Amino acid sequence: MLRSDARLLNLAIALSALAGFVDALGFLTAGGFFVSFMSGNSTRLAVGISEGSSAALTAAGLIAGFVTGVxxxxxxxxxxxxxxxPAVLGLVTALLLVAALAAPISPTFALAAMVMAMGAENAALADNGEVKVGLTYMTGALVxxxxxxxxxxxxxxxxxxxxxxxxxxxxxxxxxxxAFAYARLGSSALWVAAALAMVLTVLAARFVPAPR
Known part of the structure; x- marks a missing residue:
């Protein structure tokens, strides 16, 4: 699918960059948990269960939020x-805006919105209802x-x-x-993520061919 259309490939790479940006913010905010990489959170869940620590609850909540976003x-x-x-990316933008608004008040609520946004992003390039390109996780791409x-x-x-x-x-x-943005802006870097998502929504609506 991506090999046959340069515009679609460029959009996919840009969405992966957005996922990396948001995941770095989430990782630094949550102290070592992820908002896009659920394999990592699954390992944290397993270790947390074995240790009887609260990390298990955090990981489980993030995994549930990601699936909800999907x-x-x-x-x-x-x-x-x-x-x-553009509809799915509009949803991603809205969730990131919610995260940016919530961050100064409730970091937990902001993380929930971030992880749902990352789950939802994967539906942007779905083909006939099936997600064939992982945008927020790269294990498959590296394989x-x-x-x-x-x-x-x-x-x-x-x-x-x-x-x-x-x-x-x-x-x-x-x-x-x-990571650079978080070091300089803190949680306000979420506004940058929301703005990037908004730009990608517009570009997807105007320049990327409609899916089947």
Whole structure:
């Protein structure tokens, strides 16, 4: 899907960068928990259960919030039909705005809005209701990148490596920017994330072809 349309690939990389930015903010706010990387939170949940610590409750809450966001994104995308991408990204923008507003008052509520936004973002590039491109987690992209390198070494087709490298690089770039922004702005950096999401919503509506 991404290999066949440069505009869609660029949007996917930009959304991965947004996810990295927000995840860095969430990680620094929550003291080592994630708002987009649920594999990490699942490990924290397991360790927290084994230790009997409150970390298990935090991790479980974040995982539940992420799944809730995926559900909300899927429902909004379904209702929006061919306008799914800007509709889902509009939801992401709204949730990040809520997080930015809530951050000075209730960091916990802000984290809830952030994690739901990251869950919802994954529905932006859904194809026929199925999420085929992970925008907020990169394990799959790195596996595919490694497979592509193995294919290249054995003389097989490895043309898709640029897609996976682009997605991972986007997330890394966004995370670095998010960490810098948090160091300088604190929780106010969420306003930057919301503004970025709003710009991507407009770009998706105007320049990216409608999904099937």
């Amino acid at each position: 559900v909300l994104g899927g429902l909004v995308g379904h209702r929006a039909g061919p306008h799914r991408r 595919r990148l490694g497979q592509a390198l193995a294919n290249r070494l054995t003389g097989k087709d490895a043309s898709h490596w640029r897609v996976d490298l682009g997605l991972w690089s986007g997330l890394m770039t966004g995370a670095i920017a998010g």
